[in-house]
Amino acid sequence: MSHTPTSSAPSGNATAQQEKKPILTGVRIKQRKGQAKAASKFEPESFRDALLLHLFLLPTPITVDSLVAKLVQAGATLEFLRYYEQLFEVLFLGGLLQPGGSYLDDKRSPVYIVKEGEREGPMIVETLKRVIQRYKYLQKPLEENFLPSILGYIHKWSPEARTKLAEALALIIVDLQISPRCLSSLVKDHVVKDNIALDFLTSFFKTFLSKQNVDVLGSTLRKSGLKDIALVFPIQVRDKRHLAEHFSKEGLEKINEWYAKVALGESEKETVANVSRMVNEEETSEQMIETLKTQQAEAPVTDADLVEWIWHGLMRALDLSGARADQSDSMVVHHITTYAPVLEAFCNGARAEVNLINAVQVYCYTDTRVIKAFPQILKVLYNADCISDQAILYWHSKGAKPQGKQHFLKVTEPLIKFLEAQESEEE
Incomplete structure (x- = not known):
């Protein structure tokens, strides 16, 4: 009696049934918070408008305490880290900048460092100090990205605005212990032109020396990457005589003494x-x-x-x-x-x-x-x-x-x- 052999291999239909995956219907897969942020649209103007809504609600007169409280309140809903550049542009310059350093539009904050006719720099610096203590992730982009970039645009602003920014920068470096590497941006040709960088650095020196001695200033300049302060002088007057005459005229003999000591060491x-x-x-x-x-x-x-x-x-x-x-x-x-x-x-x-x-x-x-x-x-x-x-x-x-x-x-x-x-x- 003969038997028909049977194959152990599965048939085509059986294979298809095994490979078929079950489908879940009506189930939503929750996206991770970080992925949602990364996928969301980048809208700097919307961030600026939302931040200004908070700032326009500040009681008058504006104080450091009220400004810090309002920024902390804004930080609960706004993405400070993602929009750090816009945050600093509003606090420093009052509004957003477009590529090239010009203002994007006419919208301005009620309080910012270079505000014409006001002296709000010290208040903003103290505010920044307290806000960065809370949002520590803001310090690195401030010193590594924003400040070096913004110093490349100072030729776009008025002498008054440049002076206020220089004074505020000195306070930021002294009080917030921010890296002075941004000062190396002052040697760019378009910033050196017309004594812009020289006047900026002179104002910076005056404020810095009102807080610290010349030895601390010298240490700061060594860390800044600004190899020689003579580099901020226009090329036609870039020599020791003009340097000494300028700082003597500005009442900064301490700078001349320090520079002579540095030159002697070299x-x-x-x-x-x-x-x-x-x-x-x-x-x-x-x-x-x-x-x-x-x-x-x-x-x-x-x-x-x-x-x-x-x-x-x-x-x-x-x-x-x-x-x-x-x-x-x-x-x-x-x-x-x-x-x-x-x-x-x-x-x-x-x-x-x-x-x-x-x-x-x-x-x-x-x-x-x-x-x-x-x-x-x-x-x-x-x-x-x-x-x-x-x-x-x-x-x-x-x-x-x-x-x-x-x-x-x-x-x-x-x-x-x-x-x-x-x-x-x-x-």
Whole structure:
């Protein structure tokens, strides 16, 4: 008896039935809140109008407390993070801007920083401080996006509006601890033109210095990315003379003093690097002296400062890393003997000579490998006419630096006795 074999594979109809998915009808899938926001239409004018409705309900006179309360109330329904740019435009400028920096229309807030005839900047800054404490997510877009962008448009506004914005920016940086990186926007050509950036920065300086000292201002400028404040001067007057004249006229002598100090520091770095390079390239003493005198003529600096910088450059070029302890002294003495003529060319006057001795003292104190060589180095410099007996005696009696002072005074006593005896014989 035969049986017909049956297949275990499913038929076509069975496969279709298995693959068919059930369909839910009448069920709504709830969209995530973040997805709904992302998909919603971006309507800056609607946001502005809604914000202005809140601000026009402010009681008069407007105070920081009432303004903060109204903004917090608005923040409960309006998307401050999504419309941060429009929020700041209303608070700073009173209305919305279109691309290019011009106002979009005539709608204005009843209170904003650059409002003509009013002085509402300090109130808005204090308001911003308290609002950002509540909505911390607003600080980053303020300092990284809005402020750098808005400073590129200051040429569009009146001198009064620019001054108010500069004063408010100084308060924002001081009181809100906002990054000063936005100041680097002032070097753009269209902002530098017609003294716009210079006048803005001058107003900024005056307000900042009314709150903080010049050292804090200097630290702020270093963090700002504004490499040199001279860059805000129009190119035809971008020099130290015009800079000094401008800030003297504006009663900002502290800026001139700070800038001179900064410029001196830059000259020092350049000189030390140049001297080290010339030594490594084995230039002669005559070539080095000629280069340094040219540099001094282009950027005037006293011999007292220059001779100290030359010393630092010479020592930077000396590599003692592979030397044994008993070799370091002789290597330093030989190095100084070789380049003493370079130092001698700029050791003009008692102050320059004492500065050089102190530079040697600090170097020997810092690098203990050569601390014993100090008296020998002085002898080399004395024999090369870099320093005089009077300079050495003055240094020993009252001119030494505090670093290792007692040690260095003690080890130079034999030299001092010799010089004093010599001086007595000459008398």
